[in-house]
Amino acid sequence: MNPVRSFPPSARPDAVVLLLGSMPGEASLKAGQYYAHPRNAFWPIMEAVLDIRRDLPYVERLAALAERRIALWDVLASCVRPGSLDSSILGSTAVPNDFPGFFRRYALIRTVFFNGAKAEQAWKRSVAPSLPDVGLRLVRLPSTSPAHAGLSLQQKIDAWRAVAEAAEVLS
Numbered sequence: 001m002n003p004v005r006s007f008p009p010s011a012r013p014d015a016v017v018l019l020l021g022s023m024p025g026e027a028s029l030k031a032g033q034y035y036a037h038p039r040n041a042f043w044p045i046m047e048a049v050l051d052i053r054r055d056l057p058y059v060e061r062l063a064a065l066a067e068r069r070i071a072l073w074d075v076l077a078s079c080v081r082p083g084s085l086d087s088s089i090l091g092s093t094a095v096p097n098d099f100p101g102f103f104r105r106y107a108l109i110r111t112v113f114f115n116g117a118k119a120e121q122a123w124k125r126s127v128a129p130s131l132p133d134v135g136l137r138l139v140r141l142p143s144t145s146p147a148h149a150g151l152s153l154q155q156k157i158d159a160w161r162a163v164a165e166a167a168e169v170l171s
Contacts, residue, residue, distance in 0.1 A: 003078040003093060004029060010062045011071030011106050017167045018112045019065075022119040023076045025145075033058045034072055039146035041153055042115070048157045049164050069167050071106060073097060075114075075122040096126035103134055111166040112136050116143025137166075 006023055027037040035042035043054040043061065052064040065072055080093035103109060114120040120140045141163075142156045151159075 001080050003080050003095075005078045006074040006076055006097065007032075007034060009071055009073040009097075009102060009106075010034070010066065011073070011102075012066045012069070013106060014069055014108060015066070015071040015106050016069045016108050016110060017163060018071045018073065018106070018109050019115060019163065020112060020119050020123065021074045021115045022122045023074050023079055034062075035144065037146065040144050041146070041156055042144040044153065045144060045157055045160045049160050068164075069108075070163065071109065073102070075119050075127060094122060094126055096122070099127050099131055103131075110135070110137060112138050113163055113166070114138070114140045116141070116145060118143070139166075 004023065011018075021034070024034060025037055025040075027040075028034060030036070043052075046052045046061070046065070047054045050064070050068055050070075052061055052068075054061070056064065062072070075096060076094050077097045078093075078095045112123075114123060117140060120138075123138070139162060142151050142159050144156065
C-alpha cells in the first residue's frame with residue numbers, strides 16, 4: 001500500500017495560532033482540500049466561531065483563516081493508512097511534517113490546537129521528542145471528524161471558541 005501525503009501548510013507569516021489535524025482523510029485528499037468530507041464539522045465550526053461562511057469557495061475560507069492569523073496544517077507529512085480513519089494509520093509509517101522549519105518561518109505562533117486526540121498523540125509520538133521547547137501552548141480540542149460523535153455540534157463549537165480567543169478574534 002502506498003503512503004498518503006498531507007497538504008502544505010496554509011499560513012501567513014503573521015499567524016499566531018496553528019490548527020493541526022493528523023492527516024487528511026480520503027475525501028479531503030481527493031478534493032485537494034482540508035476538511036472536505038461533507039459531514040466533517042470543521043467548516044461549520046469555523047462559521048460559528050470565526051464567522052467564516054462555510055459556503056465560501058475553499059480558497060476564500062483559507063484566506064479568511066489567514067486573515068485571522070490562524071494557520072492550518074497536519075502533524076503527519078505522510079503515512080500508510082488503509083481508509084480514512086486515524087486509527088488505521090500504521091504507526092511505523094508515520095512521518096511528521098517539518099515543524100522546526102515551520103516554526104522558524106512562522107515564529108509568532110504561540111498556540112497549537114489539535115483537532116482531536118489522534119492529532120495530539122501523533123504530535124507527542126512523532127514531533128515533540130525532536131522539537132526544541134519554544135514555549136508553545138498545546139491544546140487538544142474535540143475532533144471535528146464525523147467518526148467522533150460523542151459530543152454534539154454545539155459542545156464542539158463551545159470548545160473550539162478557544163481558537164478565536166487565542167487569535168483574539170471576536171465574532
